[in-house]
Amino acid sequence: KNEVEQSPQNLTAQEGEFITINCSYSVGISALHWLQQHPGGGIVSLFMLSSGKKKHGRLIATINIQEKHSSLHITASHPRDSAVYICAAPMNRDDKIIFGKGTRLHILP
């Protein structure tokens, strides 16, 4: 079992829909990253959070440390949001990051 699990693996939605991607982890972490990867392969760091909630534009990330769960929400989704979203957790004991397998999001116009 992967130490970082994401769901769903694939998600197709219509433009404007509210999107939720979930991430669960089974190990002790210092913080959690949400990353975005476009088809060309480049990875962009969206959020790094260790508690509560962070918001950037139409993106919102939440984390519940006790439940070892995080969610990434996209409001008013747009086709340009189509990408793979990856949840990643650096381990407490060192800085090594364990990545989820990613959620492939496709927003239809």
Next chain:
Amino acid sequence: DTGVSQDPRHKITKRGQNVTFRCDPISEHNRLYWYRQTLGQGPEFLTYFQNEAQLEKSRLLSDRFSAERPKGSFSTLEIQRTEQGDSAMYLCASSFRPRETQYFGPGTRLLVL
């Protein structure tokens, strides 16, 4: 600063050849990480450096792989006697301090024929 850069962006090689990739981190970033990503999977940790010191190597890094960061700035990742299974995207990231946001480069996509 232009961010993390990697060179080359793409590499096609024949099985058995040696390849070397370069990563230039954001200047003054002490931490540098190498990851590998195969198709349809999330990235996997390979190794990381604190300045010029290599602190950890994953079991994924066989003896055909070697990474260096000789002056604590840029890093190289060399794969000797490449195999088809080495085909992947090799990603580099850097951070200023441990447990801070890691900034990723564009990756080097390797195809071993």
